[in-house]
Amino acid sequence: MAEVLSNPSVRDLAVSLRDGKDAGRKLLVCYITGGLHSDWRELLYVLADAGADAVEIGIPFSDPVMDGPVIQQASMEALTGGATPLSVLSELEKENPGIPLAVMTYYNLVYRMGEERFAERLLQSGVTGAILPDLPLDEASGWIKTGEEHNLSPVLLAAPTTREERLSEIAAKSKGFVYAVGLLGVTGEREELSSSASVLAGAIKRHTDTPVLVGVGISTPEQAKEVCRVADGVVVGSALVRRILENKSRKEIGEFVGGIREALD
Amino acid sequence: MAIDKIDTDTESHLMADHQEDGKFGDFGGRFIPESLIPACRDLEEAFYEAFADKTFTDTLDHLLKTYAGRPTPLTYCGNLSEKLGIKLFLKREDLTHTGSHKINNVLGQALLAKRMGKKRMIAETGAGQHGVAAATAAAIFGLECVVFMGAVDVSRQALNVFRMKLLGAKVVPVTSGSATLKDAVNEALRDWVASVETTHYCIGSAMGPHPYPLIVRQLQRILGDEAREQYREVAGEDPDFVVACVGGGSNAIGTFAGFVDTKSRLVGVEAAGGAAMHNGIPGVVHGMRSRFLQDESGQILEAESISAGLDYPGIGPEHAYLGEIGRAQYSFVGDEEVIAAFRVLSETEGIIPALEPAHALAYILRSVKEGTIPRSSSVLMTLSGRGDKDVAQIMEMLEL
Numbered sequence: 164m165a166e167v168l169s170n171p172s173v174r175d176l177a178v179s180l181r182d183g184k185d186a187g188r189k190l191l192v193c194y195i196t197g198g199l200h201s202d203w204r205e206l207l208y209v210l211a212d213a214g215a216d217a218v219e220i221g222i223p224f225s226d227p228v229m230d231g232p233v234i235q236q237a238s239m240e241a242l243t244g245g246a247t248p249l250s251v252l253s254e255l256e257k258e259n260p261g262i263p264l265a266v267m268t269y270y271n272l273v274y275r276m277g278e279e280r281f282a283e284r285l286l287q288s289g290v291t292g293a294i295l296p297d298l299p300l301d302e303a304s305g306w307i308k309t310g311e312e313h314n315l316s317p318v319l320l321a322a323p324t325t326r327e328e329r330l331s332e333i334a335a336k337s338k339g340f341v342y343a344v345g346l347l348g349v350t351g352e353r354e355e356l357s358s359s360a361s362v363l364a365g366a367i368k369r370h371t372d373t374p375v376l377v378g379v380g381i382s383t384p385e386q387a388k389e390v391c392r393v394a395d396g397v398v399v400g401s402a403l404v405r406r407i408l409e410n411k412s413r414k415e416i417g418e419f420v421g422g423i424r425e426a427l428d
Numbered sequence: 429m430a431i432d433k434i435d436t437d438t439e440s441h442l443m444a445d446h447q448e449d450g451k452f453g454d455f456g457g458r459f460i461p462e463s464l465i466p467a468c469r470d471l472e473e474a475f476y477e478a479f480a481d482k483t484f485t486d487t488l489d490h491l492l493k494t495y496a497g498r499p500t501p502l503t504y505c506g507n508l509s510e511k512l513g514i515k516l517f518l519k520r521e522d523l524t525h526t527g528s529h530k531i532n533n534v535l536g537q538a539l540l541a542k543r544m545g546k547k548r549m550i551a552e553t554g555a556g557q558h559g560v561a562a563a564t565a566a567a568i569f570g571l572e573c574v575v576f577m578g579a580v581d582v583s584r585q586a587l588n589v590f591r592m593k594l595l596g597a598k599v600v601p602v603t604s605g606s607a608t609l610k611d612a613v614n615e616a617l618r619d620w621v622a623s624v625e626t627t628h629y630c631i632g633s634a635m636g637p638h639p640y641p642l643i644v645r646q647l648q649r650i651l652g653d654e655a656r657e658q659y660r661e662v663a664g665e666d667p668d669f670v671v672a673c674v675g676g677g678s679n680a681i682g683t684f685a686g687f688v689d690t691k692s693r694l695v696g697v698e699a700a701g702g703a704a705m706h707n708g709i710p711g712v713v714h715g716m717r718s719r720f721l722q723d724e725s726g727q728i729l730e731a732e733s734i735s736a737g738l739d740y741p742g743i744g745p746e747h748a749y750l751g752e753i754g755r756a757q758y759s760f761v762g763d764e765e766v767i768a769a770f771r772v773l774s775e776t777e778g779i780i781p782a783l784e785p786a787h788a789l790a791y792i793l794r795s796v797k798e799g800t801i802p803r804s805s806s807v808l809m810t811l812s813g814r815g816d817k818d819v820a821q822i823m824e825m826l827e828l
């Protein structure tokens with residue numbers, strides 16, 4: 164851990180997003196599926212150049228219950244292409260896009276490797292945050308402690324159905340940012356921004372200074388801008404991954420992300 | 429051959445009615461997306477309340493009796509017993525309405541859903557028996573019903589698909605992953621993440637996040653409790669062996685619940701291609717910590733079995749626990765032995781079993797042959813369902 168933090172080129176998720184928020188910047192986190200197409204790592208630089216504040220790398224899992232059709236397909240293609248947690252992480256080790264990295268994956272992959280070893284492996288690859296959508300607060304105490312010990316940020320999720328007393332605990336324990344799931348549903352593009360998104364973001368913000376980012380169902384610059392009237396930022400996933408699956412050029416992907424950046428500024 | 433000594437300390441808390449943290453030793457828990465947490469908590473509360481409410485339990489008892497056809501008989505298999513040199517009894521869940529033990533679970537869950545004000549019920553299904561049962565219960569209670577079913581199973585269980593439709597349910601074929609039971613569970617969970625405010629997820633086996641393994645066991649224990657009383661009435665004691673097939677583990681856990689505090693040996697039988705107890709290792713999937721077939725990274729493997737109902741790479745968490753503490757043993761059998769058992773029961777007893785419980789019988793046939801079930805033993809087996817749904821599939825494999 165000390166090694167990673169002493170390496171000035173690795174940006175810490177929590178520090179970096181906090182700085183951004185304090186500077187009055189709306190935060191943009193982009194999700195891509197690790198191991199999807201052999202040149203997937205080049206996207207890290209495209210996203211950084213286009214104004215992403217952090218990248219969330221999905222480590223593909225066989226049974227992604229929080230994901231809709233687009234990310235399911237991306238996960239499946241990456242797995243078929245031979246991606247494993249170790250292959251994705253060791254490929255990441257060689258990269259440094261200059262913005263912080265987090266992973267999003269499912270708990271069984273962490274459990275299988277062991278929480279301790281998984282955390283160490285993330286830091287070794289320059290990853291300073293982790294989002295595990297099937298590890299709710301009730302089951303996360305061990306993982307949160309591991310995060311603290313390694314200076315790795317466990318990002319917790321809050322949903323529109325989360326009740327107030329629980330919201331305060333999630334807000335207090337989440338590190339890096341609080342992931343506000345914008346709607347009741349799995350990942351995927353939506354035509355309309357759900358009204359629950361801003362309500363939830365506002366409710367979480369009453370409990371914490373940690374940045375609150377809305378994800379799930381944010382697919383357009385307009386939606387991002389709208390929700391950031393309350394939220395501190397957004398996570399954009401399926402809209403981006405769909406473009407990757409469609410083999411859109413790096414330029415087009417950069418332009419899409421740049422469009423969201425512009426809408427937020 | 430009954431086990432000699434039971435550790436009463438361990439036994440006393442086994443299968444308790446109340447399950448504070450939803451853990452069975454290290455297994456169980458509630459590993460689900462945040463959006464579903466309040467729904468699981470509400471369900472847990474509603475379950476305890478309902479079961480303490482005599483109006484609710486009376487309604488359920490009445491339904492089980494007048495609608496589902498309980499109690500089901502315990503049948504002595506004279507011909508097969510003679511042939512094998514043991515005393516074989518079958519608990520006849522095949523004789524319930526809809527033809528399997530799944531009805532015990534869905535009537536209780538649908539009644540709970542209604543009590544909680546839910547308008548819609550979703551279910552996953554493998555063989556289609558749980559789907560048919562869920563569609564049936566939804567029809568009585570006026571709930572909208574959607575059943576998720578792997579595309580592979582949709583084609584091998586066409587009769588049940590049509591049945592569900594006749595009962596007014598919508599059947600959604602699931603093409604992701606291996607397109608079998610595990611993927612149907614994934615898809616049902618995804619639906620539930622979006623629909624949780626109006627919808628009850630009626631899980632079909634003793635699996636999933638807390639409180640499901642507990643609820644399903646409590647709803648299925650009626651078959652084990654009946655069987656114990658029925659067996660005691662004819663034999664004046666408890667059987668040496670109690671055997672049931674295990675997919676997620678609901679008919680087995682219901683059976684075991686009736687005998688866990690007796691000296692009977694409990695045996696769960698999985699399909700060879702889905703033997704999570706033998707070939708699986710601890711993992712966290714579908715809301716629970718249990719044993720799963722998985723690769724070295726933790727990716728879940730596809731199960732493979734002739735029987736759609738046992739085509740599941742995991743096992744309910746309470747079984748993982750009973751296996752760990754040694755209170756139950758788990759074994760597995762291959763497709764060929766199963767087909768042989770399917771035929772034996774049909775020919776010697778005039779009972780065409782479902783392929784799932786044919787696994788339990790295949791285990792008994794093999795164990796008698798190998799001597800691990802000694803001659804003169806008494807064996808009680810749960811015949812969890814009838815074979816109508818499998819006849820078309822077997823017809824393609826057998827030349828008669």
Ligand SMILES: Cc1ncc(COP(=O)(O)O)c(C=O)c1O
Nearest residue numbers: 557675676677678679737784813
């Ligand atoms: C007749 C029958 N028995 C057993 C099973 C397996 O389920 P469980 O292990 O929950 O009893 C099924 C599942 O579809 C079934 O239809």
